[in-house]
Amino acid sequence: MVAHSKSSGVGPELALAADFPEPTHEQWQAQVAKVLQRSGLVGDDPAGPVEDVLATTTYDGITVRPLYTEPAGETGVPGLAPFVRGSRPQGSVAEGWDVRQRHDNPDAAETNREVLADLHNGVSSLWLRLGRGGLAVDDLADALDGVHLDMIGVALDAGAETTAAADALFALAEEQGVRPHALRGTLGADPLGWQARTGQAGDEEEAVALAERCAGLPELGALVVDGLPYHEAGGSDAQELGCSLAAATTYLRWLTEAGIDVETAARLVEFRYAATADQFLTIAKLRAARRLWEQVTRTCGVAERARGQRQHAVTSPAMLTKRDPWVNMLRTTIASFAAGIGGAQAVTTLPFDAAIGLPDSFARRIARNTQSLLLEESHLAQVIDPAGGSYYVESLTDELAKAAWAWFQRIEAAGGLPAALGSGLVADALAATWEQRRTAIAHRRDAITGVSEFPDLDEPVLEREPAPEQPGGGLPVHRYAEDFERLRDAADAQPTRPTVFLATLGSLAAHNARASFARNLFAAGGVACTDAGATESTADVLAAYDGAPVVCLCSSDEVYADRAAETAEALKRAGARQVLLAGKPSGTGGVDGYVHAGCDALAVLTDVHEQLGVRR
Template structure:
C-alpha cells in the first residue's frame, strides 16, 4: 500500500525552500534548518525536520511488555487510602513510611498479588525486615541504595525471594536537583555499575546482580524527551550488561516530575502529569507513578489520589496506550533523539567513571548539575521556559489550595510562587498602574503582555483607559494609589506621547515608570519586553512599592 501515491513527491530541499521563504518575510535570511533548530540542556540539537536519513544505525532494545504497572506512592500511613487505591486500579504500592507504620498500613493487602516498593532511607534494613515478616510471597523492591545494606539484602532476595528485588537505582535526586536528561541517565548508569561491582564482589553472579536492580526515572511534560530518555536508558543498560557478560532488560519505574509541579494553579498539574504519564507509557516504563495534582502542596487528599490513578486508567483502558509495544519505534525524530541522548549520557558516564565512580565524583556531579540548574533558572526568569498558570497566564484572583505540609523539592515554579505568597501576605495586594496611551487597538497587546507579567508575581494591575492626555492619565494614576506605572501603547504613539506621559506620571508621584515595548524616552526608567528577566522586573517592582522581601 502506497499511502502517498496520489501526492506529488517532495524533497528536503523543497521544504527548505518553502521554509526560507517564510523566514525571509520575518527578516531572517539563513539556513532554515539551523535557524529553526533548538538545543536541549544536554546540547542535543533538535532539528525542525527529520527524514529517513536521520535514522541511527544503532537502535535500543524494545520493551517486551505491553501496558504497565500502576504504582501509587504513599508517604502517610493510611490503610484505608491504600486499600481504596488497590480496589480502584492501582496494581502496586510505593511506601515512603517508617518501619513501624508498615504493618498497619498493609493490613488486608495481599502481598503476593500487590508488589510493594519501599523507601526508608537509612532505615531500609529495618523496613525490609518488617515487610518480609508479613508473609511469604512478597513481591516488589526493598528500595536499598548505595550503602543501605544493599549487598546483604540482595543476597537474601536472590537466595530466598523470587519476585523480590533489593535495590532501586534512583535518578530522581539528579533530576530534582536540576540535572538534564543525559545527566540523569549518566548518573544512574554510574550508580548501577557501582551496585554491580559490589554485588559480584560479594559472590553474586552477573545475572543475579542484574536481577536485583530496578531503575527509577523522572517523566516530564516534555513528552518526546521522556520517551527518548526511557528508550535511551534501555539501550545504555543493555550495553553495560553486555560488557559485564550478562543479559536482561532494564526494569524501569517512571515517576512524574516533582520539579515541574506547581503550588499555584495546581489543577494545571493534571495536564502536566497526563502528558508525562503518556510519555512514560509510550517510552516503555514497566511501572508508572502519577503524582497527585496537589503533591507540591503536601499530603494529597482522596480526590487528588483518585484523579492520579484514573489518569493512568484512562490512558490504559480508554486511550489504549499500553496496547502497542514501543509505539515510537521507527520515528525518525524519536530514534535520532534516543541515539543522541544515549551518546551524551554514555560520555557523561565515562567521565564519572574516570573520576573514580559515582561516590568519588560527587563534587563533579554536583557542579555539573548546578550549572545546568542555573541555565534553566535563567530561562525560567526570562520566561523562555514558560510555566502555565504561574509565569504565563496566572490567575490573579486564585485562592491558594492548602494541604498538610510535605517535603520540599526545588520546583521550577518556586521563585514566582514565593512572590505570589508575598503579595498575598500584604494587607492589600500591591498594584501597578498601566498607563494605556491611545485607542484600545493601539495599547491592548502590550497592556495584556504587561499585565500578564505583573500578575505572575501576584501584583494587581489598574488601567487608565484610552486617551493621550498626559494630565488625565496622571490624574488617574494619582487616584489609583499605585506607586509604579507602566506605559502601554504602540511604537508610533510612544514617539509622540511617551515622554510627556512619563513626565506627568513623575509629577504625580510615580517612583518608577516602565515602558512595555521598544525605544528610549525621557522619564522612562526601564522597559518590559519579550525575553526580559521577568523575575528581576517583579523583584524590583516589589522594592519600588516598598514591600519587603
C-alpha cells in the same frame, strides 16, 4: 485520486499520495522560508538554512531540528539487544504497565484507607515511603492490613531504615502465609541515592546483604537506582541518566565482589526515572536508558536475555506547582503518557496537589484515573513501541544516549559515583545546569502555565496537611516554579495587594495588546494592575493616575513616538518613582526600564517588589 489496479482482483484502490511526486527537501525549505519571511523571523535572503531558525537546544546541548529525514542509532527490535524498543518482546501489550501509587502519609490508619482505595480502583503496586519522611516502619503491618502480598507488588523506600523495612515486609508475608518466592517489587536499598539526598555515605554492606537475601527470589529486587535526586537538583536528562548508570555500575561491582553472579546482580536492580511534560525527551530518555544499561551489562558478560532494564517512571516532582495546581493534571497526564510510550514497566502519577502537602482523596483518584484512561480507553499499551520508526525520537534517543555516556565516563574517571558525589563534581555540574534552567524560566523561555504565564490573582490557595519533611543535607531539591512562587507568596502576605498603574496611551486598539502583556507579567509576581483606559492626552493619563509608585506605559510604537517621553516625565512629577515601558528598548526619554517578551521577568518583578515596598 483513484487508481485502478488490475493486480488486486478486487476493483479500484485508493492510491492516496502515491501518484503525486515526492517533495524534495529544498521545496520544503522554500515553503518554510516564505512563512518565516511573512512572520518577520528571517529576511528576504536568509543567511543560513531555515532549519536553524526553528531549531532549539536542550540543556544537554542537543539540537532539536524541525525536520528529520534519516534514522539514527541502533534500535533493534522489542525484547532484544540493545532494548531501545522495549525490554519485553511483546512490549506492554500482554498486561500493560504497572500502575504504582506512592504513599508517604505517616498516619497508618489513613495510609491503609488510601492503599485499599487505590488497589480497589486500579492500582497494581504500592510505593511506600517509610522511616524518616514517611510511615513508621513499625506501622507497616497496620498500613497493609487487608492487602494480599501475593497479589500486588510493593516497592519499599526507607532510606536509612531499609533493612528494618525489609524485615517487616518479610514478617508480614510470613504472617499471611505468603512464600518469599511469591513476593513482587523491590526492597528499595539505594545507598548512593541516600548519599545524594543527605550527603551521608550509604551502607554498602546493607545493600549486599539484602541482595543476597533476594538472590533466589525471581520477582523481588533488592536495589533501586533513583534518578530523582539528580533530576530535582536541576539536572538535565543526560545528567540524570549518567548518574543513574554510574550508581548501577557501582552496585554491580559491590554485588559481584561479594560473590553474587553478575546476571543475578543485574536482575536485582530497578531504575527510577523522572517523567516530565516534555513528552519526546521523556520517551527518548527511557529508550536511551535501556540502551546504556545493555551496553554496561553486555560488557560485564551478562547474557542477552538478562540485559533488559526494569524501569519505574515517576511524574516529575520538580515540574509541579503550588500555584494553579490544577494545571498539574495536564503536566502529569503528558508525563504519564510519555512514560508508557517510552516503555516503563511501572509508572507513578503524582497527585496534582503533591507539591502543596499530603494529597487528598480527590487528587489521588485523579492520579489513578489518569493512568486508567491511558490504559483502558486510549489503549496505549496495546501497541508495541508506538514511538518506533520516528526519525525524531530515534535521533533524540541516540544523541541523548551519547551525552549521558560522556557524563557517565566523566564520573567513572573521577573514581565512580561515590567519589564524584563526595568531591562535588556531580553537585557542581547539576548546579550549572540549574542556573541555565533558572535563567530560561526567569526569561519565560521555559514558560510555566499558571505561574509565570497566565497567573490568576483571584485563585483561592489550596490548603493541605503538611507532608513529612524529607531527609536533606545533600543535593538541593528544586521546583521549577519556586522563584516566581516566592514572589507570589510575598505579594499575598501584604495587607493590601501591591499594584502597578498602566498608563495606557491612545485608543483601546492601540494599547490593549501591550497592556494585556504587562498585566500578565506583573500578575506573575502577585502584582495587580489598574489602568487609565483610552486616553487622548497626557492630561487624561494624569487624571486617571492613582498614585502608584510604579507605572508602566502601554501603547503602540507610533503612539510612543508622540507621547511616551512627555507622559513619563509628567508621571514622575506627579509622584511615580519608576516608569517602565511595555516594548523593546528604544531609548525613550524619562523611562527607567522596559518589559517585553524575553526580558528577565523575574528581575523586573523583584525590582518592582522593592519599589512597592513588598517584604518577603
